[in-house]
Amino acid sequence: MRKSSTGGKSPMRRFTEKQYQRRVMVAMALYVGFMLLAWPEVRTTGSLPLKLLLALAPVAMMLYVIALMARRILHSDELEQRTHLVALGVATALVGAASLIGGFLAAAKLVQVNGIVLIWVFPLQLAAYGLTRWLVNRRYGNEMSCAEGGFTFRQRLALILLLMMAVALAVYWRHDDFDIGMLVGMGSSLALVLAWQGYRYWRKRRASPGGADEEQAR
Numbered sequence: 001m002r003k004s005s006t007g008g009k010s011p012m013r014r015f016t017e018k019q020y021q022r023r024v025m026v027a028m029a030l031y032v033g034f035m036l037l038a039w040p041e042v043r044t045t046g047s048l049p050l051k052l053l054l055a056l057a058p059v060a061m062m063l064y065v066i067a068l069m070a071r072r073i074l075h076s077d078e079l080e081q082r083t084h085l086v087a088l089g090v091a092t093a094l095v096g097a098a099s100l101i102g103g104f105l106a107a108a109k110l111v112q113v114n115g116i117v118l119i120w121v122f123p124l125q126l127a128a129y130g131l132t133r134w135l136v137n138r139r140y141g142n143e144m145s146c147a148e149g150g151f152t153f154r155q156r157l158a159l160i161l162l163l164m165m166a167v168a169l170a171v172y173w174r175h176d177d178f179d180i181g182m183l184v185g186m187g188s189s190l191a192l193v194l195a196w197q198g199y200r201y202w203r204k205r206r207a208s209p210g211g212a213d214e215e216q217a218r
Contacts, residue, residue, distance in 0.1 A: 015072060024068060031061045032166065032182075035182060036166060079140065083136045083140065084133065088129055094128050095121060
C-alpha cells in the first residue's frame, strides 16, 4: 500500500473567505440577539452566578470571532499574512494610544467616563484593523473585493439592516439607553461602510475607460 507524499497526513483544509464571512455573520447575529433578549436581565437578576454568566457571555462570542480571524490569517498566503499583521499592529497601536489619552484625561477629571466605554474598545480596534488593511492592500496593489470568495455586499447589507430593525423595535418598546446606544453605534458603522463603498464605486468609475472619456469630454 502506497503512502502519500505528505507522510500519511491529510493536507490541512483551506479556510475559505466564504466560511469565514458566514461564521462571523452568524456570530454577529447571535451577539445582537443576546444583547437584546438576555442582557437586560443583568440589571434585574439578584443571582450573582447568573449575573456573572450573563455579563461574560458576550465575551465568548467576541473570542470566537478573534479565533476566526486567527484561523483566517493562518490559512492566508505570505502577502496576505503580512497585510493582516501590519493592520493588526497599527490598529492595536492606535486604540492603545487612544485609550491611554482617555485614561489620562479621565484621571485629570477633564472628561467623565464610566466602565461601559470599555465595550467599544474591541469594535473600534476591528474598525481600525479593517481600514488599515484596506490601505495596506492598496499600497501593495491588491485591491480588496467585497464579493470575492464570499458573500456579496448586498447580502451583508441586508443582514445589517435586519439587525438594525430588531434593535430599533427594541428601542421603540423599551426606551432603554443601552438599546439606543447600540442602534446609534450600528447606524454610524453602517454609514461609514456605505461611504466607503460609495468611494470605491466612484474610484472604479473614474478608473474605467468610459469614465476617463467622460472626464476628457468635460
